[in-house]
Amino acid sequence: MTSSNNYCVIMAGGIGSRFWPYSRKNKPKQFLDFFGAGQTLLQLTFDRYKKIVPQENIFVITNIAYENLVKEQLSELDESQILLEPTRRNTAPCIAWASQHIQQLNPDANIIVAPADHLILKEEEFIEAIQKGLEFVAHSPQLLTLGIKPSRPETGYGYIQITDEKQGDFYKVKTFVEKPQLEFAKIFVESEEFYWNSGIFLWNVHTILDAFGNIMPEIASKLTAGEEGFTSSPNISIDYGIMEKAENVYVQICNFGWADLGTWGSLHEALPKDQQKNVIIKGNTLLYECKNNIIAVPKGKLAVLQGLEDYLVADTDNVLLICRKDDESTIRRYVNDVQIKLGDEFV
């Protein structure tokens, strides 16, 4: 295996509405410099994979609405490395299309498929894990997913249950579990049989296209027609469409400080906290009797907060959102209400 057989597909087409109001329809979270660190999540993700695969082997697949954002933020990409989805069709059609595209370039390709909005805190461990995974899928016709050792009974993530069956350090998957209720999540963590489903996948291009051909032939056939077939593909996730149904799915157990920045709550879990467990993103703050909050205010702004516990305070541009941190699943409802009552200006 030479590294020129290794490819990466960064999925950057999501709307990120659960991160509203920071994430906006015309600029979702992957295009934001979320931590005020000078790089957007997409740029951080790209730089991370550049250390693992040749730059010209990295593809970004996104909605056509975000074409300019991708070009601006990753100016080093050739136009041919940007795949533009004409419509939103979730991850299965997206991955099928990218896989066919890469197969035409290199029929021996090993592919990493990764979302653009994950937080990776330990990069060295991450790179090592990915390289080990690439090695595995280059020589074994398995679908590999990265499983994260759970540090808490998180109800916002999906879980993977492993079997005893191993190939080297890679465990065969027994089953995938959708976001569980707390009592189950607690049992999962204690069992040591369950791992967080990171949503980062590795496979050889043959293996994934075989899986599509066997399990979702309707997608495989549509995409041979090229971009035109995309719109008529079913709206379905790779997890539901392929991973939960395939027989050859393996897990690599990892520990590289991973968080899916899917929600504000996940950000609170992932980031350093003050003594009262408040997480502060950008901005200046003075806190009095405040506990366990997540606070995001724009750079240059000061937030003086008193008497808040378990709240999200997100102030940006023309929107201020304050809600109970536990109720953040209702953010989508707020966004929907805002859209209906006030129009596009605020979503």
Add this chain to the structure above:
Amino acid sequence: MTSSNNYCVIMAGGIGSRFWPYSRKNKPKQFLDFFGAGQTLLQLTFDRYKKIVPQENIFVITNIAYENLVKEQLSELDESQILLEPTRRNTAPCIAWASQHIQQLNPDANIIVAPADHLILKEEEFIEAIQKGLEFVAHSPQLLTLGIKPSRPETGYGYIQITDEKQGDFYKVKTFVEKPQLEFAKIFVESEEFYWNSGIFLWNVHTILDAFGNIMPEIASKLTAGEEGFTSSPNISIDYGIMEKAENVYVQICNFGWADLGTWGSLHEALPKDQQKNVIIKGNTLLYECKNNIIAVPKGKLAVLQGLEDYLVADTDNVLLICRKDDESTIRRYVNDVQIKLGDEFV
């Protein structure tokens, strides 16, 4: 009495720190269009008194730091109608100076002294009351203060206790009471002997200058030296320096929808509320499970709030303040902390 004997002194020199972050050191609340109605509190106050006294008889007394703000906001004022205090010395020196100034212009002047930041909801009743009061002080050498029939046991206002002794509809004052504790405030309201001290005063210029001469000769003598004496005057309020000590103080009982916009809480009491008792000042809001809050966001901004009860949310410019409404007396502490820790930029 002709109306040309009637004068008005608008006091517009306060810092308004209890209204931070809307009120800023370089632009206190009287200079703000607080309700997004197109006029600042000072402009509203000026327009109100223009209906009662000749425009050229209205004086604005303010700190020298706010000279330009007054000139900008009241461009119809002649420069001679703006009295600039070289330092902050509370209301007694301010009123003594303005009184001497007006006496030189018209020794028969009847003067209304009024803060620039009061909310008057029923203007017709207000004008009628002031005219009646002016008539009284033109013919009777009394210090007249407007007392407001209390609608609730407010602990943020001072109270005036009346005697049975009357001149027409004007009651002689028994005593002034500083901001009371709740249990006393309740008794006051029930007694029907106590009225809110509005801080709006009426008197003939002779009467007030006699009072200064008798009760605070040190101020009277200093101010004959003109502006130079101002700085060496004691820092003392008219209430404490004169009203509580004079023997000839009368109250006119009024009911014109008055509120001292001294604090956010007073604003909450004064303004119309939604069904959940939330008061919204400017901006767009979507509220979920929110009760009894006061919410101020800039025009054009949207606040989506969930699960807040009894809070103040004040978002403006480069500061966001969220605190329990009952704890707003600590706003001064926050402002102080901000000044020390972050400097002038935010105060």
